[in-house]
Amino acid sequence: xxxxxxxxxxxxxxxxxxxxxxxxxxxxxxxxxxxxxxxxxxxxxxxxxxxxxxxxxxxxxxxxxxxxxxxxxxxxxxxxxxxxxxxxxxxxxxxxxxxxxxxxxxxxxxxxxxxxxxxxxxxxxxxxxxxxxxxxxxxxxxxxxxxxxxxxxxxxxxxxxxxxxxxxxxxxxxxxx
Numbered sequence: 001x002x003x004x005x006x007x008x009x010x011x012x013x014x015x016x017x018x019x020x021x022x023x024x025x026x027x028x029x030x031x032x033x034x035x036x037x038x039x040x041x042x043x044x045x046x047x048x049x050x051x052x053x054x055x056x057x058x059x060x061x062x063x064x065x066x067x068x069x070x071x072x073x074x075x076x077x078x079x080x081x082x083x084x085x086x087x088x089x090x091x092x093x094x095x096x097x098x099x100x101x102x103x104x105x106x107x108x109x110x111x112x113x114x115x116x117x118x119x120x121x122x123x124x125x126x127x128x129x130x131x132x133x134x135x136x137x138x139x140x141x142x143x144x145x146x147x148x149x150x151x152x153x154x155x156x157x158x159x160x161x162x163x164x165x166x167x168x169x170x171x172x173x174x175x176x177x
Contacts, residue, residue: 015035016035017031018031036060040060066162
């Protein structure tokens with residue numbers, strides 16, 4: 001298990017770096033697919049089978065196909081190349097380092113597991129016993145379609161608007177050129 005976790009973590013990190021560092025949008029999108037599949041493997045290792053399946057089917061599948069179609073419609077060779085030593089890249093690197101340190105501190109000081117399997121730290125409203133009692137899919141579905149219904153629907157609307165906008169921009173460029 002530790003070897004699989006290590007491989008998936010390295011692939012997820014490499015995919016994330018590929019998204020940020022690649023100068024071609026299509027390669028960035030493919031690196032994002034690698035990142036999402038690696039995250040699905042990590043979810044499987046955490047016994048979150050439903051989330052892993054959703055990660056692959058929805059995100060690595062449907063959303064990334066949409067992204068690749070949008071990139072293809074907008075002619076990826078036409079974008080401006082980023083110079084490697086710009087101020088925004090330095091700012092992004094510093095911000096990424098700070099974010100990494102904060103996430104690392106939270107991971108080290110956050111939820112811990114004792115030798116007998118009990119959790120300590122901020123668990124939130126869903127303890128492992130509550131999730132085991134109701135089931136992982138039922139708990140997730142109940143929260144998704146009650147508490148988080150508005151953000152869920154806004155996200156789907158945002159993806160629809162992005163797709164329609166990309167098609168519009170693609171047709172508008174063809175007519176004028």
